[in-house]
Amino acid sequence: MSRIGKLPIAIPQGVEVNVSGTTVTVKGKNGTLTQQIDADINVKIEDGKVLVVRPSDQKRHRALHGLYRSLIANMVKGVSEGYKSEQELVGVGYRATNKGQILELTLGYSHNIAFELPKEIKVTTTAEKGQNPKIIMESNDKQLLGQVAAKIRSLRKPEPYKGKGIKFTGEQLRRKAGKAAGK
Numbered sequence: 001m002s003r004i005g006k007l008p009i010a011i012p013q014g015v016e017v018n019v020s021g022t023t024v025t026v027k028g029k030n031g032t033l034t035q036q037i038d039a040d041i042n043v044k045i046e047d048g049k050v051l052v053v054r055p056s057d058q059k060r061h062r063a064l065h066g067l068y069r070s071l072i073a074n075m076v077k078g079v080s081e082g083y084k085s086e087q088e089l090v091g092v093g094y095r096a097t098n099k100g101q102i103l104e105l106t107l108g109y110s111h112n113i114a115f116e117l118p119k120e121i122k123v124t125t126t127a128e129k130g131q132n133p134k135i136i137m138e139s140n141d142k143q144l145l146g147q148v149a150a151k152i153r154s155l156r157k158p159e160p161y162k163g164k165g166i167k168f169t170g171e172q173l174r175r176k177a178g179k180a181a182g183k
Helices: 059-080 142-154
Strands: 016-020 023-028 031-036 042-046 049-053 083-090 095-099 102-106 113-116 122-126 134-139 165-168
Touching: 016 042, 023 059, 031 059, 049 059, 059 142, 083 142, 095 122, 134 142, 142 165
Parallel strands: none
Antiparallel strands: 016 023, 023 031, 042 049, 083 134, 083 165, 095 102, 102 113, 122 134
8 A cells, every 4th residue: 555645634623624526625724725636536534534545556546546645635734834935045136025926036137037926825025134035935835835936946046156046945055166277
């Protein structure tokens, strides 16, 4: 059996999980999330826990078993606690400001980049003296948050020589040695 798929998902206080056909809906204090489930996978709610059951040991069923269990667990955690992503801009003159859902980035290009964020994501930017500017995003949808964070990072990936670019807070970059001096 799948090690991940067979684990039950505990439903915390204040979270409501509904299964209707192939749709799982999770409601909590941070909002509502829905997920379509493959018709072969069964989702049951027993004793305040969500169980994901597969019909057979086919390779496809084994893969979907762990996948949907993880997706439902992420939804439960998202509506109860939420997710947070922090990125920092490393480089001289790199700045980030936000006006509502529009993130204004200055990343060393000839023009500023205006990045519109989905309404499900709350964004704040900080710029303290002596520290790199930071972009802090919060959402109840882990999948959407990760996708938006990856898109922002792709606008200026950290380069391996000086480390300039957009990186996640706490991310370890692989650095390269510079060019060796001539004779």
